[in-house]
Amino acid sequence: MRTTNLKDLISAHLEENKSIYVFTIVLFIMGIIFGAIIVNSMSLTQKHDLYMYLTQFFGQVSNGHVAESSDIFSKSFIHYAKYIGLMWLLGLSIIGLPIIFVILFLKGVVVGFTVGFLVNQLGFHGFLLSFASIMPQNFILIPAFIIVGATSAAFCIRLIRQQFLKQYAVPIFPMFMRYSLLILCVGAAVAFAAVIEGYLSPSLMRMVITYSL
DSSP states (O other), X not given: OHHHHHHHHHHHHHXXXXXXXXXXXXXXXXXXHHHHHHHHHSOHHHHHHHHHHHHHHHHHHHTTOOOOHHHHHHHHHHHHHHHHHHHHHHHTSGGGHHHHHHHHHHHHHHHHHXXXXXXXXXXXXXXXXXXXXXXXXXXXXXXXXXXXHHHHHHHHHHHHHHHXXXXXXXXXXXXXXXXXXXXXXXXXXXXXXXXXXXIIHHXXXXXXXXXXX
């Protein structure tokens, strides 16, 4: 019974906010494309300097000179939690709507630039490296950011309607509780993504660097 109710709640949430989810997904994809375009617009000097830095980093990784997994986990989780917390706070503000979309766009730019640069410089090996070091955690992080962004934007829009359309009289507190509970659930998923980034991705990256580069 509880499983059925949860499925019904998820279906109702997606149906109610379908247009916002479509917009955030398209915005994120645009950010990825823009990040890849930035790679192609870089000068040869900029690419060379960044590539030399990456080469030094790859050498340290292959020699086992990387941070402890627990340190990577804690720093990654704090970093992602700050972004999710910021979007949650912005969702409580009427003026937070455009900033939420900017954060999502920039997240897409970072992913697109990182993957694009590795592939541009290292070809197929760069694709393997990005797949091993970046994508495992991002299989969770990307949906998590989209869910948080869309939910925060939807709550912000409801606040705007409540403020300026007086006939849209819906109790705010129950919506706030559902909104906050969803953010907490996504936060748990982000913690799992940080575990992957801290304990799995470095091993995969070291393996790819050792045998492919």
